[in-house]
Structures are given as C-alpha cells and as structure tokens.
Amino acid sequence: MEEKNLKTLMYVLIGVAVILAGTLAYVWWQKSSLVNELTIDKQELTQQMIDLQNDYASLSSDYDSINSQLDSSREEVSQLIERIKKTDAANRSKMRQYEKELGTLRSIMKSYIVQIDSLNTLNKKLTADAAAARREAAESRRQSEELSKTVESLSGQVAAGSVIKARGLRVEAYNSSDKVTDRSSRVVRLLSTLSLVENDLAPKGPVRIYIRVKGPDGVLLTNGTQRTFELNGEPMICSASREIDYQGKEIDVAIYLNDITEYVKGIYTIEAYTEQSRLGETELLLR
Secondary structure (H helix, E strand, C coil), X not given: CHHHHHHHHHHHHHHHHHHHXXXXXXXXXXXXXXXXXXXXXXXXXXXXXXXXXXXXXXXXXXXXXXXXXXXXXXXXXXXXXXXXXXXXXXXXXXXXXXXXXXXXXXXXXXXXHHHHHHHHHHHHHHHHHHHXXXXXXXXXXXXXXXXHHHCCCHHHHHHHCCCCCEXXXXXXXXXXXXXXXXXXXXXXXXXXXXXXCCCCCCCCEEEEEEEEEECCCCCECCCCCCCEXXXXXXXXECCEEEEEEECCCCEEEEEEECCCCCCCCEEEEEEEECCCCEEXXXXXXXX
8 A cells, every 4th residue: 555655656746747847848948939039139129220320321411510410320329239239138128228219310310311301402402593593694794795895704704803903014123323224233223013904893992012023043032121921822922012002993003122232143033913813924134
C-alpha cells in the first residue's frame, strides 16, 4: 500500500514538473517573442528615423532663415537616432516617446516643405513681375528719344547714366617763370586740365577730382598735401586734388601739382579720378 502511494506521489510530482516545465517554456517563448517584437519595432523606428534624416538631407532652400531652422532640425534627428540606438528595446515608454518625437519632426518637415514651396512660388511670381516691369521700362526708354541719346544700351542705363565723365585730359609742365617747358631740370609744377562733360543724370553738388602722377620709374609723385580716396572700395593715394561744384553742366577743371623735389627725364603717366570712376589717362614727356 505504501509503495503504491509513493508511486502515485511520484507520478503527481512528475506531472507537476512537466506542467512547470511547459509553463516556463511557454513564458520563455512569450518573452522571447515579445523581445523579438520589441527589437523589430526598435529597428523599424530606427529605420524610419534614418529615412527622415535622409529626407531632411535632401531638403534645401535659398533662404538663410529656413536653412538655419533646417540645420537645427537635422541635428535633432541625428540626436534622436543616437538616443534610440542606445535605448533598450524593452523600454516601451521611451520608444513611445521617440515615436511621438518622430511624428513631430515629420510635421515640422512638412511645414518646411510648405514654406519653401510658397516662397518659391512667390519668388517665381516676383521674378516674372520684375521681368515684366523691366520689359515695360525698356520699351519706355526705347520710345524716349532724349534718354536714348544719353545711353549706349538700355541694359546699362541705370548703372552708367549717373557716372560723371570727362574729356580732354592734358598735362603741361611749367618753369619758375610760369612758362610751359619740357625740360625736366626746369620744371617746378605740373598743370592738369580736363573738362567734366554735361550729364543731367549725375548727382549735383561738390565733387573732388583726384590726379595721380607717376614718374618714369612708376613711382607716384606726392607732396605734403596728398590725399587718399577710395575707388570701388580700394584705397588710393593721389598726387593732387581739387573740389569743384558740379551742377550737371560741362565745366573745365585745372589742378596744379606743386612742391615736387625733382623731375627726371622720361615719360610721366597722369590719371584722373573721382571717387566713383576713372576719368582718363594721358602722358607727358620731359627731356
């Protein structure tokens, strides 16, 4: 009887062990399946972030403000990818948070696309309007006989029409008796003369004319009254200068260069400028 009871107990224990083993196997299988699912979800989320990163990389704009915002969003995407990679797939709360951030970044990207499309559309319209305005302006200029005489081409009217121009640049050397000479040893001063031509489009008011005289050795002649000026943003030194009142009508200008210690034989190069343009160049031969 006792032996029978022991056998029964043994069978019961074996049955319990089998049930426990089955239960443990089932739990392990479920856990493994869940881990696999979570791992797959993490991989999919990571891939979605990488796809979004590529979308951001392909998005470009001609506008600095949008480009700055795009750079900031690209950095957020990169940081989020790194956080996802470092987070355990089983951390479901973090994964849900990352999914929400992914959705937010997608929405932000869509807003960028809308902004860029809107700005591009506006830019095309403005470009078309500007082109139409230029065509109308060109037609108006073509029909204006007076304006057509003052410009060489319609495309260069605005840029070139207001620049002061000159003609007849000449230089003469004078001796101490105030007579013209070409003897280098007798020269005490140089006189540069030119005429600013009539230009109704040019600004009216004070204009300073600058003269640069280079000796035969290419060195600029200067004295104690030398000035500096800028031409197209480049600083330059002049040999002499004079300010005149230009009112759009032709005016003659004479500029003396005095107090040069010595003149040598050779060819001197003389250039004339305003702060807006080069007026001309001539040469003087001293024997």
